[in-house]
Amino acid sequence: MSQSAEPMLLDHNYDGIQEYDNPTPGWWWMLFHATVVFSIVYFLFFQFSPDSWTLKDAYNASVVVDLRKQFAEIGELKADEATIVKYSTDKKWLEVGRNTFATNCVSCHGRDGEGVVGPNMTDDAYKNVKTITDIATVITNGAANGAMPAWKNRLHPNEVVLTASYIASLRGKNLPSARPVEGDVIPPWPKGN
Ligand code: HEC
DSSP, X not given: OOOOSSOOXXXXXXXXXXXXXXXXXXXXXXXXXXXXXXXXXXHHHHHHOTTOOOHHHHHHHHHHHHHHHTHHHHOSOOOSHHHHHHHTTOHHHHHHHHHHHHHHTHHHHOTTSOOSSSOOSSSSEESSOSSHHHHHHHHHHOBGXXXXXXXXXXXXXXXXXXXXXXXXXXTTOOOOOSSOOOSEEOOOOOOOO
């Protein structure tokens, strides 16, 4: 801010020291208001936006990035019965499936697979799944003319298998769902060795 020609002198005087009544500069107010606006946006985003994240989410995401680097350790997984069953109880690798699901599938399937647009996957009834390998097939190719999208071009083959294992692991939780029971009750998954 430019100073006026005759700045106003304040009327106090301490040991001969006096001060002018200069206004706070414009850039200072701009910064101040910007921080206030930022804090409101920040608060609303992290409290209410579904796109916000917590420290725990950020941590889990970086764990998964790290696990992906370790895919070399398990090689390319086959989407067969033994593999999907095996990883459905593997805590470490299930984390990749859980995170893939959290990133891509919750909007239609619910945070815990309880069903929103897509069916409840925590009960014993399935629409497109008769055996455990069908889960990977549905994820790969989609279903119902794209209402369930195909993921083969968007996910690493290991992510398909590990997400199938994760979905298999949701069975039996029988979470309350907005969806009716859909499809047929199918036999339990085969047991792992
Ligand atoms: C755009 C919404 C949408 C997204 C995103 C989506 N799905 Fe689906 N999914 C559906 C719908 C709808 C169905 C039911 C299809 C039908 O009616 O046959 C379904 C069905 C399924 C089934 C078969 C369930 C059954 O009972 O037969 C599996 C498994 C599945 N989805 C897994 C996934 C996975 C894993 C992801 C994320 C990688 C995902 N879905 C993302 C909408 C979606």
